Amino acid sequence: MFVDLPLEQLRAYRPERGEPDDFGAFWTATLDAARAAAAPPTFTPYHSGLSTVDVHDVTFSGFGGHPVKGWFLAPRGAAGSLPCVVEFVGYGGGRGLPLDWLAWSAAGYAHLVMDTRGQGSGGWLPGDTPDPEESGGPHSPGFMTRGVLDPHRYYYRRLFTDAVRAVETARAHPLVDATRVVAAGASQGGGIALAVGGLVDGLAAVLPDVPFLCHYRRATEITDKAPYYELTTYCKSHRDHVERVFDTLRYFDGVNFAAHATAPALFSVALMDDVCPPSTVYAAYNHWAAAKDIRVWSYNGHEGGQNVQRVEQIAFLRDLLKLP
Template sequence: MFIDMPLDQLRGYLPPRHEPADFDAFWNRTLEEARKHDLDAVFTEVDTGLSLVRTYDVTFAGFGGHPVKGWLIVPASATGPLPCVVQYIGYNGGRGTPHDWLLWPAAGWAVFVMDSRGQGGSRMPGDTADPVGGTGPMVPGRLTLGVLDPGDYYYRRLYTDGVRAVEAARSHPLVDAAEIVVAGGSQGGGTAMAVSALVPGLRHAFIDVPFMTHIRRACEITDADPYAELSRFLQTQRHLVDQVFATLDHFDGVNFAARNTTPALFSVGLRDAITPPSTVFAAYNHYAGEKDIKVWPFNEHEGGASAQAAAQLAIARTLRRAAD
């Protein structure tokens, strides 16, 4: 069933933002601290049995200088710099295996897949530890890890890793540093929205069914995980509600959206209980840059799936023609 407002109301939905006074200073300080560590990006070519692509096992220094894993996959015929999609991953997923990420190399692009620290389920295994445990109480998952202090919060580390992943991709000679697109769905979509606000000069952002947007409303209208992790946490930590949301405001996609000038394509499923439509439209309607959104009325958290990928490929062809 449709789980949110009618579409005509969603298109005009522009809720007030809860923006911390130190939002910009917090993120400027965070990235300055991260860049004190050498990027130290290492690309090791590996034999995957995929004869039409070349695959590199990547390690680079993310938040705190911590090693973060990834894949760089390029067409085997590549001889010069290619446009590159930097791909971020959904909640509890890891970088998986190279054959999970062949769409963009098949289109003639490079793809740089960033592992998500401390995540990686059985379906999409990960290879990156999160050596920071966070402080204070939490419930299982990542959403409440360090949530009592913006400086300790898990997503400070993940979004910083996302920025450093762009820098790592740009450092490779087979990647055209001026032709970078960031992409992801759910948690990956939220990461793409944050990174595209924090990194200048990106060509496009593909932001699918983004998580971590309009978080206060999400917690009010869905019982689905991962937002339900916050609800379970606050059921027992009743006295911490204001403190928790003060932290989350530093990571809310609507605040990144209001600063974002990277051209973007969004997607939303009107039956999505995981990232409810109004939370997606809140970010989309506040988005300051050139934008479009694909609305999938009968879809849930998968959004447009392969149809959305086709729309992204169409934009990618346009970007290639413009670059040429």
């Protein structure tokens, strides 16, 4: 069933933002520190058994200089100056295997898939990147409340920093045209793409697909599904921490990143999505500060458009990047 506002109200839904005064300074200092701690990335040829794609096992420096894994795929034998999609993974998943990520290289792109620190044991896509800086203090099972009383210790500070460094790693690769790099992902990956879109200048496009990590307080008020339910559970137990929780989350809200976007975006939303409710997606979409479009999947839940959305994304980028 439809789980949120009617579509005509969603299209106009543009809530006030609660961006902290030091939002820009917080992220500038965070990213500068990560760059200062970075080692050169490595791209090790990986024997995937695939005949049409070259695969490299990637290690790059993320938050705190921590090593982060990934895959780099490109059409077999490709020369330089390829457009590149940097893709982020949904909640609980890791980088999986190269076989899981063939669409973009088949479409002629270089493709960097970032592993998700500390995740990848959720039963679907395995991961290979630990989180060396696990925050102390009580938290709900999962990742949403790890370090949530302090923005400097919050889990998503580390993960969003990793994502920016993934884009910078892709841009430095000799096969990649640094002016045609795209940030993409679904669910948590879409929320990470929103953050990257607000933190990185000069992206060619951003593709947030049914994005998570947006408009947190409303999400906790209108859905009892995980992962937002992790916040609800924490606040249920720590009644005196509620405002501190949401003060921290202002630094990590896709709505606030959207207001700093400079690249065109193609969003998607599913009107029966009770995991990432439509109004939370439209809150980010309607604050997106650059050119934008959205695909609406009326009778879908959190699966969204799946490969139909991928077809839309390929067409969107073909027109935007003037590809054959």
